[in-house]
Amino acid sequence: MCSCLFRLLQLFSTCVAFSLVADMGIRRGAIGNWSMSFWCVCFVVTLIISIIDVCELWSRFRYFWCNFSITYACYATLICLSASIIYSVTYVQFLPYGPYRDRAIAATAFSCIASVFYALDVALMRNCYDFDDVTCYAHTMPGLLKVLETFMAGVIFTFLSYTSLYLDRPALEWCVAVYSICFVPAALAIVLNLGKWQRRLPGPFPLFQLVLSLLSVLLYVSALVLWALYQFNEEFGGQLQRSSDMGCISGLTYNLCFWDRKLTVAILTAANLLVYMADMVYWARQVSVGTRGQSNAPDPFHSQEVSLQSSVSP
Template sequence: MCCLFRLPQLFSTCMAFSLVADMGIRRGALGNWSMSFWCVCFVVTLVISTVDLRELWSRFPYFWSNFTITYACYATLICLSASIIYSITYVQFLPYGPYRDQANAFSCIASVNWYDRGDVTCYVHTVAGLLKVLETFMAGFIFTFIINTSLYLHQPALEWCVAVYSICFIPVALAILLNLGKWQCRLPSLYPIFQLVLSLLSVLLYVSALVLWALYQSNEEFGGQLQRSSDMGCINGLTYTLCFWDRKLTVAILTAVNLLVYVADTVYWARQISVGTGGQSSARDPLHSQEVSLQSSVSP
């Protein structure tokens, strides 16, 4: 049944990048991004379907169920982002034809990822897990737009912003891996307090990054450009790539959005600690708390 649910995903992602590739026109960075998103989702979904059909997941059943559900969340965000990028930016360069809107339609269909949850309780089904997924996804998107080092090299303030994105990304990714492997229960009881401190520190770091990036984006004294028309790369007609002004503005917006996610994460952990028993065990992990409560209810 899981493989049947994944057939529409395979078909929609395959049709999306096949239609764009069959146009036979220059795609540029924007088109290549969308193509790579669809290809990655198609390949990973195909691998997961193959593993399920051959029942290779029996060698690591606990990790596999968590991995497939987590991947479904990321694939939904990736295909949705590809649909937005394709429709808002790249589609304006395409000639009118039958393939122009069909690729975006299939990408939108692919953004709806079906998976069989069953009785599996996964970390990403919790509020904490969803927030961690959003934090890593937004950070990955920021890395995509700052891949051109000319945006920040030889500018210490902007280099600090890039360091902030990396510093905040690493502990969040480790937290997801720990929970996917169900190793969080082996951690000390101060784990929720540690998560709260990390979230609060990430908020402060992202505030500094947002202020500095916006300042260097708009203030001409720091080499910024308040208006888009000031960037010569943005007024040379239609191009297949984003000019520097667009990239910097996009990074600033993504930084602000991820800052809000970190604020929500901080509020979540603060609430978990405040309502927990002594601020420890019940706030340690939502899934662990559910297991403990279930065992206590059935014990004599």
């Protein structure tokens, strides 16, 4: 299969990045452990997918497998890229010159290489399965938006691993609840499209997505406003200046200080809000097109099913 070369390079890159950081011992810090865990997950999942592909165990569920493989490659691209950026910005640059710094730089480089190979896999994998008449969900605009929504929410959850950032503060607890509430429908939409179960919903799928995206935009707006007020406004108990957080002053602490975590969550919230807004605009356009007398036209997401049925009909 034409993707075998990419898979080997992905396995090699993630394995080297994982090994270099693991060899640093206690000096790898919390950020190193975080990055190392993601490289390890990418290596294991890629290995499992490679074994299934080589043994051709996917032949009985080929359409689901095509969508799943490409969707995973999208997530792996984002995971390796984000790990490279976060690891280098928050940790590597603070290391003193020496062998540990060289290993950290090499691990970052191999993580970037892995993200490139995963991105190439996303672009070329569709041709590997020879599905000229099937549009994989991750290759569509709403599919990519859903991948970004769930990925950014996952990164936000990672930075919220320290519960002291929001516990016993109802406004901030509401923000965490918003991230969870919006993550579930986005992940559900991906699962429904991977299994072609979206038509089992009681109503039109575009309208269902429009309502969810509109609700998510409203919830994320509230989360962005409340998070900024209660984390960075001194009148609400926040810290406006980074220097006010004593944990951020002491150089390399092998961990992100609380103020940096707060700022990162705020940036990711704003970015994810933009993604949800783009998703809402897309589905609003789909619904408006459907209400202008084009209800008999095939849905963009189900065109592959229509083409498959027409190809087998006499």
